[in-house]
């Protein structure tokens with residue numbers, strides 16, 4: 001349990017980093033030298049290191065632009081599907097015949113945005129504004145712009161970053177048909193009813209909809225531990241909650257706004273100086289997937305019944321669901337994975353370098369949810385299992401970047417492996433960042449899914465000696481390429497301590513060679529994994545060894561598909577086959593041709 005908590009905390013911290021850059025104006029120097037930078041260093045090391053181990057074909061220069069981590073997380077596909085639906089409703093796609101420009105070149109599918117693939121920015125426009133959310137006859141809320149000053153502060157609630165406080169209300173407050181006598185004030189710029197914010201996951205639309213009933217004045221990563229105050233002023237007929245000078249996550253800035261609850265059921269949101277610019281604003285009944293997109297400053301629309309929200313964003317983003325749908329409209333449903341590059345930075349999960357999403361899984365015994373099937377939404381009739389997003393091809397004009405691509409491709413299956421420990425308890429001690437990578441302290445045999453190759457020096461002394469080489473024997477078991485009897489035991493180091501160099505390392509730290517430490521070796525056998533997860537079905541005799549995947553390049557008028565860009569992706573596609581074969585010890589193959 002200790003580890004579980006540690007990982008959870010750390011996963012949230014990663015998302016704080018991500019939101020920090022998403023909110024965009026400035027980042028603290030501390031963040032620049034934090035875990036993000038270490039990941040970049042280790043990727044560069046992995047690419048540049050020379051050793052007798054098989055080195056992948058293709059250029060081996062460090063990837064200088066790899067400054068941000070992998071953003072793969074549990075539930076990622078659902079988050080993006082929610083955004084897709086919101087974007088579709090807030091700006092109906094143009095009906096231009098943009099797909100007429102789509103074509104396959106050198107087995108790369110080139111898709112041309114016609115206003116339907118790239119989502120435009122929606123700048124925050126509520127500075128010094130005030131909004132009243134008044135209950136309407138449909139059971140939802142109508143928005144009315146007002147002219148209201150901010151209230152003065154009340155009693156400080158002592159809310160820390162990621163935290164919340166319960167405040168009793170002297171009047172019953174009706175919200176989406178349920179009456180509450182207590183409200184939870186959350187650090188993230190929102191009030192919730194019935195439950196505090198979980199403190200986990202991206203502070204975005206998916207959380208806004210799926211979480212508890214919520215009124216969000218500025219749902220974002222906010223950092224009250226670093227400054228400002230959150231106060232409550234509870235009067236007989238209204239309660240005012242003021243975020244005063246609270247910094248955005250990872251930013252040196254200040255944000256001042258309030259939410260007031262009125263005894264009759266109306267809410268008011270009032271804004272002072274807002275230096276963070278990206279957030280979700282609105283009201284949600286919770287436990288829903290549906291939302292009515294709003295233009296709050298224009299008081300539109302009236303008469304909505306459920307969640308009503310506006311999502312403010314400073315950057316343009318790729319709608320991955322629309323990309324997938326467009327691809328499958330013109331290609332057969334034979335691809336287990338699609339790999340998407342763009343001609344300019346359009347990452348929909350800001351603050352990350354690349355990520356993978358699972359949209360379908362039937363494989364049992366690998367720790368990945370089975371029965372998952374969101375393929376219909378993604379335009380596939382059931383063949384698609386995984387979507388990899390690699391962002392701008394311009395990062396890869398000179399380098400293949402297979403430490404990253406191999407990593408994301410591997411996320412189709414990896415790495416969520418639990419095991420039964422010596423006492424029979426379920427353990428996730430092999431897992432690291434966001435519980436979908438190997439732990440820094442696991443001897444992962446230099447897996448591309450993180451962890452390290454760890455040498456046992458004897459007497460409780462260990463040293464990381466290599467990173468990011470390929471798919472380990474355990475990886476290959478999970479990928480359906482090895483039978484249980486072909487998987488030697490692995491080990492992790494329990495209670496690691498005495499690090500040299502003398503820095504702090506966690507389960508979620510990025511791979512890094514040359515780190516020595518002490519601790520207790522714990523061996524984990526494949527039998528312990530099977531005891532926790534059940535057997536892998538299908539097993540290596542029955543699982544496909546050939547991964548059918550497709551490479552997609554999305555271009556638009558701002559950044560056209562130049563010959564350089566097309567050639568780079570054609571080269572990457574060409575090199576990845578030999579790389580994958582070598583990285584799986586000859587057990588796996590890919591076919592990325594387009595019929």
Ligand SMILES: [Zn+2]
Nearest residue numbers: 070071072437
């Ligand atoms: Zn990853």
